Amino acid sequence: MIPQFLWDHAPAMAVAVPLLAAFVCPLVGKYTATGRKAWVLLAAAATSALALFTAWRVYTLGTWVYVFGATVPALSVPPDSGGIPIRIIFEVDAMSALMQVIVAIVGFSVILYSLSADGKRSGLEAYYTLFLLLIASIVGMVSTGDLFNFFVFFEISGLASAGLIAYRVEAGRAVEAGLKYFVVSTLGGIFMLFVIAILYGQYNALNIAMLAERMQFTVLDKIALVLIIGALATKAGAVPMHFWTPDAYALAPSSVTALLVVASQASLYGLFRFTFTLYHLSLNAATVGWVLILLGVFSMFVGVTMAIPQKDVKRLMAYHAISQTGYMLLGVGTGLAVLGNQGMLDAFGRMAIAGGIFHIINHALYKGLLFLTAGAIIYRVGTRDMNRMGGLGHKMKWTMIFFMIGALAIAGIPPFNGFASKLMIYESVYLFNPVLAIIAMVVSILTLASFVKVFHSIFMGPQLPEYEHVKEVPAPMLLGMGILALLVILFGLFPQQVVDLLITPAANALLDQSGYIASILGGA
Amino acid sequence: MFANLPYLAVATLTVIGLSTVLLKRNLVKVTMGLNILTSAVNLLIIVLGYREGGIAPIYTLAPQTYMVLPTPQALCLTSIVIGVATTALLLSFTMVIYRKYGTVNVDEIRELRE
């Protein structure tokens, strides 16, 4: 009975389970702290299992449509509705499935890490509620096929992230970071609502597939596109709308930061989903593609150059997160710029998109790993200031190894996973425009340089007297980092398998607008 | 002329909201500006679903079937609920910041920069 049940309802369960667990969490936590830990871990494991199951089924059997509140889950267009899809519809295609894999992996390891790292602090009832709410909203954002539903999950993720960022008040600074994040995020939400109003007013539909089929690309649609790019690129942290990123990433608890990276990438997913699926050929592909490329180049360059003079370890890493987001925008933007030109698309466009998407999953893995190692260091040392650190490699050997893996991966050093995806981006973008590829390579070198600085100032040097009694972090934290580190290495060693298994279907799903529409509306 | 009046109201509210957000230096007023912006969008959504001469979309005791669209109203309700949560969170942040920093002036809330 249970397998059949899962077989029918996994996409909805992947959102419902963390929601249910989140609301039970305060009740459980009121009575036993151990019970709460077990409950949260169970919920995270169940969510990850459901998301992975959904992704597996989507990769083997194709796009999965799930209709809420209908008599049959697959009934997207009821016979009495006149050919219009009604109700909230989840549409999980290969691209969404890839994002679900990311959420499943990072969410589980981050929860594992957080239970140990934050376990002894006060006020944890609402903390894990928000944590699970954030996971639920990310899963919802990546699997929904409905514009308004996307907006609702977008706002839930904003609320939950802001609450989590500000959770440790830290003399008001964390609250300041949360406030800045949330004001910007609210403006993004208002933009999204404007978009919904514009599109609903014109096409009488909220379903993405329905809108895509009816899309005319009038002036109003162009305004909607601009607002979508503005809102979602802001949430993804593209320069010059990135200012909230270093504040929020630096002041949030480290486990939260690792999840915030995934939340930003869910916004990036939304950006790609709307440009490719909602607008597709109807938009002026070259212009919008170049807009994404320019945002990407600015993000890469400003992100990495701002990272170099930073003194706060997490702020530095946050700037690198901006810089890496630039690679994804560059790769996918190149693919978008040649959309409609079949020859160029086949020559390098598909590869650029695949590289950009591959970079999303790689980035989630190694950036999550890096933020977790930074959290481990802060957990033992008690400061984020790199000027006051030094010689920690003597005592924290495992953390140092994990940090090295993450740092080499982000700098694109073989044989780690960052190299594989960056190579795909370099080679395909070089065919499009050599200057862009050269900028990308220079940024990669600067990334390596700044991580050498971090590595040297934290781990190298003589053992400092004040850190005489520093110990290695507890085992669950190491396990959480270990899962991510293992995947970083595996993805680096077997890139072609990963690309064949996960990335190419996702890139094809992104390009295949008619397939997306057909799976909702039936027929082509 | 009168048919376009609601859209003019939306535009006016948007401009008022944006200028409040950008020009006022008080955090509470910035929050209010964001609220005005949300109201502008809500009004836009409601206006889009309005049909002249239509009645409330409740079939009970309905004298006619020419009704305004119910979907925009449902969207608007959801967005109002989200707006309430947003405002509550922003105001709580403002309170904590005032307690820690002793100011609600956005120009002085800049411990985090560079």
Next chain:
Amino acid sequence: MALTLSTGSGFWNPVVWLIAIAFVLLVVYLLWRQGEAGYNRGSAQVKPFISGNPEPAKKAVQMPASNLYWGFTEALSGYYARVIPAHTGIVTDYLLWVLWVTAVLFLLVVIT
């Protein structure tokens, strides 16, 4: 070959690369073994030798993070003098930037 990542115009095989690295390391090890074993743990050889001067305190040897890449930031000081002050930390400036970018996109996408 299954382990080769084909990137359209090139390819990349991490396993072959690792084997090559392992081979180089093996050569290095063989060369290293040719040397003389003159190192004694626990003797005065372990102590730092600074031309006979006394060893400074550990804190004095540690190079703090902000001193690294001083030359780089100094060389690009013209760039940094513009970019760093742009990160004002004022929340309305953040919103203003978002609106600026939206306005520029509006010009690019809608008008043209």
Next chain:
Amino acid sequence: MQMSKIVRLSADIMYPFVVIFGLYVIMHGHITPGGGFQGGAVVATGAALVIVAHAFHDVKAMIPKILLYLQESGGLLLFIGAGLAGMLLGFPFFFNWLANSGSLFGMPVPIGPNPGELNTAGFLPLMNIAVGIEVWGGLTLVILYMLSGVGKEGY
């Protein structure tokens, strides 16, 4: 500092009416304008009214915080649970499994002009009640938390 006696007394008298009106809005959410959120907000306004009329420190002890927590979690659990129950019966998430079943809220909607039948609409009233309970607890807690840091000086 205290409000005048008139304000305090009229707030006390108004309170039950505000609560009853809120509960009415919650209960009739599926046939009249309004619903769980609106009704819950109205009820929470009642609590705010009493707190504003009396000094916060005087009423603080009378507010059952545990109950509000339970309401907050319980309401959401009821909401999700109602959605999940449809799933256990073999339908998709949020399927309206109570509609036209003949049991609680399960009467078919009468056709033609009628004064509005309360016992209809399947699990939509359940959803409204769940949201109402949750918003009642949640918004009251929000008010309490915002006031909890208020010092004697009044800011």
